[in-house]
Amino acid sequence: MAMRQTPLTCSGHTRPVVDLAFSGITAYGYFLISACKDGKPMLRQGDTGDWIGTFLGHKGAVWGATLNKEATKAATAAADFTAKVWDAVTGDELLTLAHKHIVKSVNFTQDSNYLLTGGHDKVLRIYDLNKPEAEPQEISGHTSAIKKALWCNNDKQILSAADDKTVRLWDRSSMEVVKTLPFDASVSSMEYIPDGEVLVLSYGKTVAFYNALSLELIKTVDVPASVHSASLHPEKDFFVVGGDDFKLYKYDYSTKEELESYKGHFGPVHCVRFSPDGELYASGSEDGTLRLWQTAVGKTYGLWKCVLPEELVSENSDALYSTAPEIKA
Amino acid sequence: MKTPVCVLRLPRGPDGTSRGFDPSSARYQALCPSTISASGPVDCVDLRSEQRARSFLRERYLRSLIAMVKRDVKFTMYEKVKVDAVFAGSDIDILNFQVEDLETPLGVQKEALIRCPDVICYSFEIDSNL
Numbered sequence: 001m002a003m004r005q006t007p008l009t010c011s012g013h014t015r016p017v018v019d020l021a022f023s024g025i026t027a028y029g030y031f032l033i034s035a036c037k038d039g040k041p042m043l044r045q046g047d048t049g050d051w052i053g054t055f056l057g058h059k060g061a062v063w064g065a066t067l068n069k070e071a072t073k074a075a076t077a078a079a080d081f082t083a084k085v086w087d088a089v090t091g092d093e094l095l096t097l098a099h100k101h102i103v104k105s106v107n108f109t110q111d112s113n114y115l116l117t118g119g120h121d122k123v124l125r126i127y128d129l130n131k132p133e134a135e136p137q138e139i140s141g142h143t144s145a146i147k148k149a150l151w152c153n154n155d156k157q158i159l160s161a162a163d164d165k166t167v168r169l170w171d172r173s174s175m176e177v178v179k180t181l182p183f184d185a186s187v188s189s190m191e192y193i194p195d196g197e198v199l200v201l202s203y204g205k206t207v208a209f210y211n212a213l214s215l216e217l218i219k220t221v222d223v224p225a226s227v228h229s230a231s232l233h234p235e236k237d238f239f240v241v242g243g244d245d246f247k248l249y250k251y252d253y254s255t256k257e258e259l260e261s262y263k264g265h266f267g268p269v270h271c272v273r274f275s276p277d278g279e280l281y282a283s284g285s286e287d288g289t290l291r292l293w294q295t296a297v298g299k300t301y302g303l304w305k306c307v308l309p310e311e312l313v314s315e316n317s318d319a320l321y322s323t324a325p326e327i328k329a
Numbered sequence: 330m331k332t333p334v335c336v337l338r339l340p341r342g343p344d345g346t347s348r349g350f351d352p353s354s355a356r357y358q359a360l361c362p363s364t365i366s367a368s369g370p371v372d373c374v375d376l377r378s379e380q381r382a383r384s385f386l387r388e389r390y391l392r393s394l395i396a397m398v399k400r401d402v403k404f405t406m407y408e409k410v411k412v413d414a415v416f417a418g419s420d421i422d423i424l425n426f427q428v429e430d431l432e433t434p435l436g437v438q439k440e441a442l443i444r445c446p447d448v449i450c451y452s453f454e455i456d457s458n459l
Contacts, residue, residue, distance in 0.1 A: 004331040012343045028356040042343070043350075049340030053349025072360060089360045091350035298334050307335045 003298035007264050010290040014038045017284030019064050020271045021073035022046055030276050033074055034066035034290050041076050043088060046275055047302040049292050053091040061095050062104045068112040075115055077103035083117045095132050100185040105148045109155040116158060118146030124160055139175050148190045152212050161187040167201060169215055179215045189229040196236060202227040203233060207241055221250060221256045229271045234278045242269025248293060264291055339346040394419050
C-alpha cells in the first residue's frame with residue numbers, strides 16, 4: 001500500500017538555513033550540522049533530527065558548515081570574516097581563523113588535519129590544524145567570490161566553484177589549476193562523492209554529473225525549477241533536488257525519471273543532502289527549518305514507523321502516536 | 330487515498346536554556362578527556378604511566394564483574410540496607426546491576442535491578458580453584 005511521506009521538521013533556527021552537512025557513520029550514529037543566517041549553527045543527531053547543541057561564537061550569518069568524518073570536529077564559515085573550528089562533542093570553540101572577507105565554505109581532509117576555506121576574497125586557503133598560528137597556504141585564480149571548495153581525489157586535489165561561473169580543479173602539491181569548467185550561469189551547488197568519484201553540480205534549472213577526476217560530463221538532467229542544491233544517493237540510485245519553487249524532487253539517477261516531489265517548505269530550498277546511509281535526505285530552507293525526508297517512504301527508520309494496515313484500524317491504535325516504550329534497564 | 334507514514338514523535342528542538350552538548354550523553358562520556366584530572370603535576374611521561382595504571386585497574390575491575398556472575402554477592406547500601414543476591418550482570422556505564430533472588434525483608438525478589446549509586450560496597454567470594 002503506497003504511503004504518503006511524512007517529513008520531520010527540525011525547528012530552532014530563526015533565520016534561513018543556507019547550508020547543511022552530514023558526518024560519516026560513527027559508533028554513535030551520524031550527525032548533521034546546519035548553517036544559518038542567525039549566526040548559530042546547530043548540531044543534530046542525523047537519523048532523528050534531535051538537537052544536540054548550538055555552536056555559539058560567530059558574530060554574523062554562518063554561510064557554510066561541515067563536520068569531519070568522525071563527527072568530533074566541526075567547522076563553520078561566516079560573514080564575520082572568520083572560519084571557526086569547533087569540538088563537536090563539547091561544543092567548545094577550538095580555533096578562529098581570520099580572513100579578509102566573508103567566508104563561504106569550509107571542508108576537512110579525511111584525516112581532519114587540514115581545513116580548506118573559500119569565500120569572497122577569491123582565495124582558497126589551506127590551514128594546518130596542528131599548526132594554526134602558521135600562515136595558511138593560499139591558492140589564487142578565481143576572479144569572483146568562491147561559493148564552495150572541496151577536497152577530492154584522496155585530498156590530493158581541490159574542487160572549487162565560484163561566482164565567476166567556473167568550477168576549477170587544483171592540484172594540492174603544485175597549487176596549480178589542473179582543469180577549468182566554464183558555465184553560462186553561476187554554479188549554485190557542488191557535491192563530491194568519493195566512492196565512484198562523482199561530482200554533482202547544479203546551475204540554472206540543470207543538475208549535472210561529472211567524473212570528479214577527469215571533469216568529463218556524465219549526464220545532465222533538467223528540472224522544473226531553478227535549482228539551489230542537489231545531492232546524489234550514496235548508492236547512486238537516486239538524486240534529490242531543491243530550489244526556488246519550495247519543493248523537493250527525487251529522481252532516478254539511471255533513467256533521469258522524476259519519481260517523487262514534495263511540498264512542505266514555506267520558502268526556497270537552499271540545501272539538500274543525503275545521509276551517509278542513504279536512508280533519508282535533509283533539506284534546509286529560507287523558512288528557517290530543516291526537514292528530514294525518507295528515501296523509502298513507509299520504512300521503519302529513525303522516528304518513522306512502518307504500521308501495517310490492520311494496526312491502523314484496530315482498537316489498540318494507541319501505539320501509533322505515543323512515544324515508543326523506552327526500555328530502561 | 331494515501332495514508333501518511335506514522336512517526337513516533339517529532340525531533341527534539343533546542344531546550345532554550347543551554348547551548349546543549351549534554352555532558353551526560355554516552356558520546357560525551359566516551360570521547361571527552363576524563364574529568365578526573367591527573368593526580369600529580371601533568372607531564373607527558375607521568376600521564377602515560379598514570380593512564381597505563383588506569384587501564385590496568387579498569388580491566389581488572391571489569392574482569393571482577395565477569396567473575397561475579399552467578400555468584401552470591403552481599404551488598405551494603407545506604408539507609409543501613411544489607412542484602413544478598415545472585416549477580417547477573419551490569420550495564421555498560423556501571424550504573425545498574427542486574428541481580429537474581431534478591432533477599433529483601435519483603436521476601437525474595439526473583440529478578441531485580443540495583444542502582445549502583447545506592448551501593449556503598451559489595452563483596453563476594455571467588456573460587457580459589459579458578
